[in-house]
Each structure stands twice: as C-alpha cells, then as structure tokens.
Amino acid sequence: MTYTAGIDVGSTYTKALILSDTYHIVGWALEKTGFKLAEVSRRAYQRALGEAGLREEDVAYVVATGFGRHMVSFSDAHVTDLTASARGATFLFPGTRTILDVGGQTMKATRLDDNARVKTFRLNDKCAAGTGAFLEKTARYMGYSTEEIGPLVATAKEAVPISGVCAVFAESEVINHLSLGSAPADIMRGAIESLVGRSVQLMKRVRMEPEFTLIGGILRFQMMAEVVRQHLKADVNVPEGELVQFVPALGAAILGHRRLQKLKQEGQVRAEARAGVPQ
Structure with missing residues (x-):
C-alpha cells in the first residue's frame, strides 16, 4: 500500500490528511495555526499519522498547500490552495x-x-x-x-x-x-x-x-x-461532516498520488531507453 499526505496550512487552522493508493482517507488531524507554522504543520502531520497507525517513512509523498505551505519543511512539493481545492472538490463531486x-x-x-x-x-x-x-x-x-x-x-x-x-x-x-x-x-x-x-x-x-x-x-x-x-x-454540494474543512488537504494528497504515478512512468521510460527498448 502506498500513502501520500496533504498538509493545508490555513490562516486559522492547519489540516493534515493521509490518503491510501485506493484513495481512502486513513487519517486526518486539525490544529489551530497560530504563529509557528513549521511546528504546527509537523504536529498536525504526526497526529494524522498516529490516527492512521503509520510512520513518516510509510508515506511516499507529501504535498503542502495553503498560505503557509512554504513553511512545511518536510513536504516534497507544494501547490496553491486554489489548485488543491479544485482537485479535492472534483474528486468528491x-x-x-x-x-x-x-x-x-x-x-x-x-x-x-x-x-x-x-x-x-x-x-x-x-x-x-x-x-x-x-x-x-x-x-x-x-x-x-x-x-x-x-x-x-x-x-x-x-x-x-x-x-x-x-x-x-x-x-x-x-x-x-x-x-x-x-x-x-x-x-x-x-x-x-x-x-x-x-x-x-x-x-x-x-x-x-x-x-x-x-x-x-x-x-x-x-x-x-x-x-x-x-x-x-x-x-x-457540501462535503459531509468534518470533511468540509479538509478538501484542500485531500486535493493535495490526491495530487501527491498523481505525482508518484508520473514519476513511476518517467522512470519506466528512462529504464526502457537505457535498455534500448523501442519507444
């Protein structure tokens, strides 16, 4: 099983969400953002991992979003909250x-x-x-x-x-x-x-x-x-329950899976090229 994480550092709350490669949410957490963005993003991530029963090394890709996305030091990539929200909303609806x-x-x-x-x-x-x-x-x-x-x-x-x-x-x-x-x-x-x-x-x-x-x-x-x-x-359309607050984090995690798929495809192409397999 491959997992990705979406970290949404909003102006009021920071949300972390863990998503499996079957696109099931296995853990999430919410923290008040405050002023120490790097610390709160890490804390929310650790709580989400704990809920999912996972460790950091179990997550293959982390995508940060929200106004404080650049402060998430452990992310592999970051996207705007507009892009993340679009992916999350269209996944649900x-x-x-x-x-x-x-x-x-x-x-x-x-x-x-x-x-x-x-x-x-x-x-x-x-x-x-x-x-x-x-x-x-x-x-x-x-x-x-x-x-x-x-x-x-x-x-x-x-x-x-x-x-x-x-x-x-x-x-x-x-x-x-x-x-x-x-x-x-x-x-x-x-x-x-x-x-x-x-x-x-x-x-x-x-x-x-x-x-x-x-x-x-x-x-x-x-x-x-x-x-x-x-x-x-x-x-x-309104996402049910607490999910309404996690849509950008969900979208970020979805984009993480898509990025992994793209990297895998690029790796296969490079491997085939080195082996001399006709394209």
Whole structure:
C-alpha cells in the first residue's frame, strides 16, 4: 500500500490528511495555526499519522498547500490552495464547476474548466465581514462561542438585518439590535445572511456555473449552506461532516498520488531507453 499526505496550512487552522493508493482517507488531524507554522504543520502531520497507525517513512509523498505551505519543511512539493481545492472538490463531486471556500480569514470563489483546472477566481476584499471571522466575532459580541453558532442559529425565527460592510461596524449594529430586544439567534441569522450575500456576489464575479460546491470550516453550520441554496435558487454540494474543512488537504494528497504515478512512468521510460527498448 502506498500513502501520500496533504498538509493545508490555513490562516486559522492547519489540516493534515493521509490518503491510501485506493484513495481512502486513513487519517486526518486539525490544529489551530497560530504563529509557528513549521511546528504546527509537523504536529498536525504526526497526529494524522498516529490516527492512521503509520510512520513518516510509510508515506511516499507529501504535498503542502495553503498560505503557509512554504513553511512545511518536510513536504516534497507544494501547490496553491486554489489548485488543491479544485482537485479535492472534483474528486468528491465530479460535476463541480464553481467552488465557494469560506475560511476563517479569507473567502474565495473559483470557476473550473472541464478538466478541473482553475479558470478564474476572486478573493474577498481585505475585510473580516467577508469571512468566517465575521460570524465568530458576531457570536462573541453576544457571549457565544464558535461551537454554539450552529445550535443558536437553528432556533432563529427571522433574520435581523446586518448591513455593516466591516466587522468593526457590525459590532455596533449587533449592540444596537440587542438593546432593541432582538433575539441573539435572529441576529446570528442576519449575520449569516450578510455573509452569504457577499459570497454570492463573489461567485457572480467569476461567472459562476453549476454544479456549486461549498467548502471551508464555516460550512459546518448547516444554515450557511441552506441560505446559499436560497440565494442561488439552486442545489449545492457540501462535503459531509468534518470533511468540509479538509478538501484542500485531500486535493493535495490526491495530487501527491498523481505525482508518484508520473514519476513511476518517467522512470519506466528512462529504464526502457537505457535498455534500448523501442519507444
């Protein structure tokens, strides 16, 4: 059995995933990124190996991705998170043509061609209101943790409008709504509506085409995907459970297997050439 690993060093979380040559996930791990990128990538990798019951020497190829990919000293190659996400998303949902990735600090919309290659992409402006941090800060203003966002918003009866174009201004809106007696759940639903509105605008800028696949940690909250469906008036693909956060790491590991296959083929060609076998 041949194994590869994908290491996704994101701005908020670092993910490691081990993939067999039958394309089964045998181990994964997630760590808060922090500031010591080299250390956290190694720690996440070791945890994933432990879950898989493997040692470092059992993994044939490691591909790093994410904004901190250049800090993964033990990787054999690195690719952009756009490329890794494209491979991971189309592996899970082959019909994917548009990807929306909502992370803790960034939001990206990507349109793919028929070969799962990135055709065009757009990033959110440098503002937390277009990222998962916007929801986390909104929850924190009201005394809730990130883990409580899902259960909280599930009880919402309506969406309280949050029109602030930045997370700083949104804070004053949240305080104002609370003082007027608005329910925290309704305010949270309004924050999600605001974030989705920005997401859909980003998707329009890449000339989105179905199928739509949503990835990133914020998509753990089912309400987020449901609101996107309502805005697009179309169905969307969402990886199940925690996998929604590991799509770039999965794509990186897949690219690792493809790289091994290419190296094997090149080695066979060179061996045949040295032996004088006609091509």
